[in-house]
Amino acid sequence: MTPTPTTDIKIDARSFSLFFGKAIALREISLPIRRNSILGIIGPSGSGKTSFLRAINRLNDLTPECHIEGVLAIDGEDIYHPHFDPVALRKRVGMVFALPIPLPLSIYENVVYGPRLGGRRPLRTELDELVENSLRAAFLWDEVKDRLHTSGLRLSGGQQQRLCLARVLAMRAEVILLDEPCSGLDPISTAKIEEALTALAARHTIVLVTNNTKQAARVADETAFFLMGELVEHGPTRQLFTVPRDTRTNDYVTGRFG
Amino acid sequence: MERHFDEQLAGLKALLIKMSALAELMITDALRVLVNRDAATAEVVARHEQLVNDLQIEVDELCLTLIATHQPVAGDLRYLLGAVKTNTDIERLADLAVNICEKAVILLNYPPVKPFVIIPEMAAITNGMVKDSLHAYVNRDATLARSVLARDDEVDNRKRRVTNELAEHIRHFPETTTAALELILVARDLERIGDHATNIAENAIFVVQGKDVRHNAELRPRE
Numbered sequence: 001m002t003p004t005p006t007t008d009i010k011i012d013a014r015s016f017s018l019f020f021g022k023a024i025a026l027r028e029i030s031l032p033i034r035r036n037s038i039l040g041i042i043g044p045s046g047s048g049k050t051s052f053l054r055a056i057n058r059l060n061d062l063t064p065e066c067h068i069e070g071v072l073a074i075d076g077e078d079i080y081h082p083h084f085d086p087v088a089l090r091k092r093v094g095m096v097f098a099l100p101i102p103l104p105l106s107i108y109e110n111v112v113y114g115p116r117l118g119g120r121r122p123l124r125t126e127l128d129e130l131v132e133n134s135l136r137a138a139f140l141w142d143e144v145k146d147r148l149h150t151s152g153l154r155l156s157g158g159q160q161q162r163l164c165l166a167r168v169l170a171m172r173a174e175v176i177l178l179d180e181p182c183s184g185l186d187p188i189s190t191a192k193i194e195e196a197l198t199a200l201a202a203r204h205t206i207v208l209v210t211n212n213t214k215q216a217a218r219v220a221d222e223t224a225f226f227l228m229g230e231l232v233e234h235g236p237t238r239q240l241f242t243v244p245r246d247t248r249t250n251d252y253v254t255g256r257f258g
Numbered sequence: 259m260e261r262h263f264d265e266q267l268a269g270l271k272a273l274l275i276k277m278s279a280l281a282e283l284m285i286t287d288a289l290r291v292l293v294n295r296d297a298a299t300a301e302v303v304a305r306h307e308q309l310v311n312d313l314q315i316e317v318d319e320l321c322l323t324l325i326a327t328h329q330p331v332a333g334d335l336r337y338l339l340g341a342v343k344t345n346t347d348i349e350r351l352a353d354l355a356v357n358i359c360e361k362a363v364i365l366l367n368y369p370p371v372k373p374f375v376i377i378p379e380m381a382a383i384t385n386g387m388v389k390d391s392l393h394a395y396v397n398r399d400a401t402l403a404r405s406v407l408a409r410d411d412e413v414d415n416r417k418r419r420v421t422n423e424l425a426e427h428i429r430h431f432p433e434t435t436t437a438a439l440e441l442i443l444v445a446r447d448l449e450r451i452g453d454h455a456t457n458i459a460e461n462a463i464f465v466v467q468g469k470d471v472r473h474n475a476e477l478r479p480r481e
Contacts, residue, residue, distance in 0.1 A: 213331070214329060214331075217331060240332075241331040241332055241335075242331070242332060242335065242336070242468065243332070243336070243468030244332050249332070250332045250333045253331045253332045254330065254331060254332050254333055254334045255261060255263070256261065
């Protein structure tokens, strides 16, 4: 059971810095992320947006000479505390990458793969229900319900990406991290992912890294602009795309650099 | 970085400057018809109105294309929204110059009511407001824009004085009623030209600072 939320902040970075050896990838990021909302992270390549995303489920841990300073907390708990279990963290914090990577299994088996790994063996009826709910939440159910036992690899790119999203949802993740989830998708597939994310935000905290600033403008409740490892500006999306406070934000969102 | 979009915005700016320059000329010419009783100039005003109308359509089409093709945000979006609104205001103030001109032509059938003093002052102030508001918009100059807002009261005060003086004149010389009423309407048209220049200046402030200063919005609490 997740502890009862005591604050509307789900993820809280406080003076969080990330180093790879002597190189600094993130410099003193202070960024509270609201529960059940979508945060869009935008910025040119090398700005640190993906490093920040990966830091939220400690995917940088195995990178040699990686270390951090400051605090990154989820539900008030410091996820970099020595006693914090990264495996437990990753059950709560799911991730979808730019390139969809379905397992070479059926659609059904792709969704239940994670839940089958953990603890007691679930009943078939429980799994059936989980598959349907997860695929519905990922806006994929109607397209695949008649062929659940065909290979996930035979789906289109957009469908594969929604399958990966369903896989995260089947784990009952509280936080969904997405790194450029629509970079290879056509506008219709992109719209379906965005529709799914908007609906999922009612019960999940979503962090979306995107090079497509218009995507952040469309779906994010709040947007953060990263530049050279620093957080330049963070605020309501409407503000960032109408009256940004920082001229660097204005220059980036209007395409003057990046 | 200079973008292709910036070149297109420069084209838009050139169109608006041309429109505004024509509108200023129309106001000056309308006053020439009125004060110098120069009937021939009325035709020039009518020709220029057609040019302004054509430019209005061209500007709207360009804005529509730029919004559709570039989906601008932030400063670019504010600039384009400002252009659409400014375009409407310039066209309206050109219409008002035509109105003044039409009244001036009617007044040619009557002897002069009294020497012109305040109305030419109003025209000079409003012309300055039109010029400065447009420059504030295209050059993103909020200080200049605020100076335009401050001048609107000068125009309003003069309009009241003209109205009062002419009302008094009608009482003493009832035979001048028709002509004097036309002049009151001219003063009202000039006052409205000032209002449109004020709108353009308010647009300019929004473009530069992202602040909505219309209807004392600055004084209202924001969420």
